[in-house]
Amino acid sequence: MDAPADAYGTDRPEVRISDPGEVVAALPHLLGFHPRESVVLVGLGGPTGGRVGLTVRGDLPPAGAAGAAARQLVASLRSDAPTAALLVVVSDDPDDLDPRGGDEGADGALVSGTQLPHRPLVHELLLVLSAADLPVRDVLLVRRGRWWSYDCPYPCCAPAAGTPLPDGVSELAVAAVATGQVVAADRAALSARIAAPPGARGGMRAACTRAAARRTARLGAVGPAVLTDESWAALVRAVARCRPGPGGGGPLEDHEVADLLWALRDPQVRDSALQLALGADAAAAETLWTECTRRAPAPLDAAPATLLAVSVWLRGDGAMANVALDRAMDSDPDLALARLLSQGLAACLPPRELRALLEQAAGAGGPARRPA
Structure with a gap:
């Protein structure tokens, strides 16, 4: 769009x-x-x-x-x-x-x-x-x-x-x-930064299908609250692996990306992930959202694309934020967070005001899960 x-x-x-x-x-x-x-x-x-x-x-x-x-x-x-x-x-x-x-x-x-x-x-x-x-x-x-x-x-x-x-x-x-x-x-070159690698979509679709089955089984075994906590912990570990320098880890396997994509379908996990753009791991989180957006099939790419838009918007890159939100809205027009951010970007909300809104949401008892 x-x-x-x-x-x-x-x-x-x-x-x-x-x-x-x-x-x-x-x-x-x-x-x-x-x-x-x-x-x-x-x-x-x-x-x-x-x-x-x-x-x-x-x-x-x-x-x-x-x-x-x-x-x-x-x-x-x-x-x-x-x-x-x-x-x-x-x-x-x-x-x-x-x-x-x-x-x-x-x-x-x-x-x-x-x-x-x-x-x-x-x-x-x-x-x-x-x-x-x-x-x-x-x-x-x-x-x-x-x-x-x-x-x-x-x-x-x-x-x-x-x-x-x-x-x-x-x-x-x-x-x-x-x-x-x-x-x-x-602008097409910006879109290419989050385009799927050649030939990668088929393998990721299969990985996402298997991840959905694992998640359904886990939900029945431990319930939604525990599954949310486990999903957040997995996301924090993935962000740590994306840190630059010797503290980072190797590339994520397809099954790991697939589990993260389904984890981000949980609104609590996705909303908590917004706060990662505010802390010391902002760059690592942006790297993770970029990788997940590139490799995810629709509509699972909508959530990481939206988080990527927030990350790049906060550092003043409105061009990439527009491209990422276009990807999210094309993939899942019903994603409320993407629609809200798209309206804010169209209204030219400055990055400093977006940062203030995210900080206010965190301070008011909004997304509370933070990496240790």
Whole structure:
């Protein structure tokens, strides 16, 4: 399931970018991947109005859906209360025929026989942004290593011209490296990080079938409370094995992953597992959720994918959080936790606020099982 808009940029280093070329060159660092055939809104704010804030992205909508896409993008952007916006279209589509023809205008500005693509979408976005009282600093097209301004009437901005993207390492790129961000080639590359290994699904399905039988037998033998405690203990041991360095263990076997996947179907175990993203084992837990999501068949992948979304969201990786929640919602649309988190991410809940909610839940007698 595609989210209405991918939203990124919360709780990241504050960086100010003044030149439009710097902004479009920085989009991969703002988003976490190189956007393709996308429309992006960059929120601007701060005392001078030049601080880059929340960034929201959506796929270029099909004909007739521009208005709905514009409303969703702007609604997401407004959650960060920007004072202005920058609109960027990323597309390799060719130029459109210009209904104005190819003559020179009365003011001497260039009126070419073609115009930049996706103007109907740009028009819809400008209308919605105006209705939201959000000034637009510029409207840009990024295409094949160059950028254009839709508002520029001069020959340098003609469809056949454009300005090369700036070379060198930007301030935002330096900040991204400092925080450990890895920029993916595109959104599909993020999905590939949690895709099943080739040929692995058949073996895991069989392992999950056997694990279900073991769990049913164990439930009849010891009852639900004991089974929940045993499931949590197994999960804690698995997290310990995923710790980096000499304290970790070897890779998990299929039957071990299968037992964990069924353990996470227990709401008490799954809710307690949320707290693992807050402690010293946050990195190990993220490794475990990634591995379980990669190897799990649907719908058993929904729970670890949701936990993975929480882990990466808390460290500011909104791109991967969106991808993981898409996986969870596609696999099990009825998983309430995934739906709730998806709504929070669509509303651009900052990582610090998500962390506060999880800490509040733990302190108020919520998930109580913690590793020793």
